[in-house]
Amino acid sequence: MADRTILNRSALAGLAKPGVIGAPTGNPGVRIREITEFAAITVIARRGRAAEVVEILSRHAGSPVADAAKRAGNASLSITGTAPGQWLVVARGAGNELDNMRADLNGIAAVTDQGDGRLIIEVCGARARDALAKGIAIDLDASVFKAGDAAQTSAAHTGLQIALIDEAPTFEMISARSTAESFWSWLVASAAEYGIEVV
Amino acid sequence: MRIRCPYCGERSNDEFTVLGDADALLTRPSGENIEAFHEYVYQRTNPAGLHRELWYHSAGCRRWLVVTRDTRTHEITNVAFANSRGEGATA
Ligand SMILES: [Zn+2]
Numbered sequence: 001m002a003d004r005t006i007l008n009r010s011a012l013a014g015l016a017k018p019g020v021i022g023a024p025t026g027n028p029g030v031r032i033r034e035i036t037e038f039a040a041i042t043v044i045a046r047r048g049r050a051a052e053v054v055e056i057l058s059r060h061a062g063s064p065v066a067d068a069a070k071r072a073g074n075a076s077l078s079i080t081g082t083a084p085g086q087w088l089v090v091a092r093g094a095g096n097e098l099d100n101m102r103a104d105l106n107g108i109a110a111v112t113d114q115g116d117g118r119l120i121i122e123v124c125g126a127r128a129r130d131a132l133a134k135g136i137a138i139d140l141d142a143s144v145f146k147a148g149d150a151a152q153t154s155a156a157h158t159g160l161q162i163a164l165i166d167e168a169p170t171f172e173m174i175s176a177r178s179t180a181e182s183f184w185s186w187l188v189a190s191a192a193e194y195g196i197e198v199v
Numbered sequence: 200m201r202i203r204c205p206y207c208g209e210r211s212n213d214e215f216t217v218l219g220d221a222d223a224l225l226t227r228p229s230g231e232n233i234e235a236f237h238e239y240v241y242q243r244t245n246p247a248g249l250h251r252e253l254w255y256h257s258a259g260c261r262r263w264l265v266v267t268r269d270t271r272t273h274e275i276t277n278v279a280f281a282n283s284r285g286e287g288a289t290a
Contacts (some may be wrong), residue, residue, distance in 0.1 A: 069207060069260075083260035084206055084280070137211045152207060153214065154258045 039095025
């Protein structure tokens with residue numbers, strides 16, 4: 001058998017190329033960055049154990065984690081509520097710290113490795129909200145969707161987890177890897193008129 | 200129509216899948232009475248007024264909800280998780 005090498009490719013490898021696309025506005029209204037190195041797990045609390053899981057997740061995040069549609073954490077580790085008693089944990093980089101978390105949650109939560117099954121991008125810029133409004137039905141206005149808020153919803157009929165990281169605004173958007181390409185084409189089409197910088 | 204999910208908040212009804220009468224489905228008959236099972240599986244009332252319905256938040260938290268809705272006006276007066284698992288969560 002021929003020697004084969006499995007390539008570690010991000011969901012948008014070959015698509016999200018650094019550069020400016022869309023309208024040549026001189027000052028791109030939307031900046032997009034794909035997060036290419038990360039590890040992710042889902043955590044689902046066993047019946048009646050959600051409070052204990054919240055305590056453990058908060059300890060690992062270094063800040064309070066809620067059993068709600070909120071995103072907590074820091075630059076390297078984020079914990080986002082996706083359903084009652086359920087979270088998606090993303091570690092930027094190699095994700096070795098997830099091993100300790102998994103050990104601490106043993107017996108009180110179901111922990112499932114998501115491998116490279118997700119697309120993660122950060123969208124920011126002065127026109128980010130205008131671009132996202134074209135395919136997302138929830139209210140992303142600054143007065144309603146605040147830093148640390150998160151939502152499980154859809155964008156152009158594709159499942160989407162969205163959170164506001166900071167008021168810049170910087171949105172974190174997480175989608176299934178299998179639909180990353182159509183998600184990307186929707187995002188580029190929606191943001192094109194404001195000018196896009198892929199970084 | 201919008202439904203206020205207890206976890207996700209107010210969402211468009213196209214994020215949900217409706218399954219109809221909640222009380223008919225949530226009260227499963229015991230024993231082997233074939234008549235009772237026929238009622239349980241097939242028979243539904245179709246009230247003009249308040250109706251408790253099962254809605255699945257398929258594009259959101261993927262939880263089953265019991266939605267109390269006036270079928271004449273679409274006014275929704277209550278939304279709750281269909282099981283006890285979601286109790287304590289807030290939108
Ligand atoms: Zn929901």
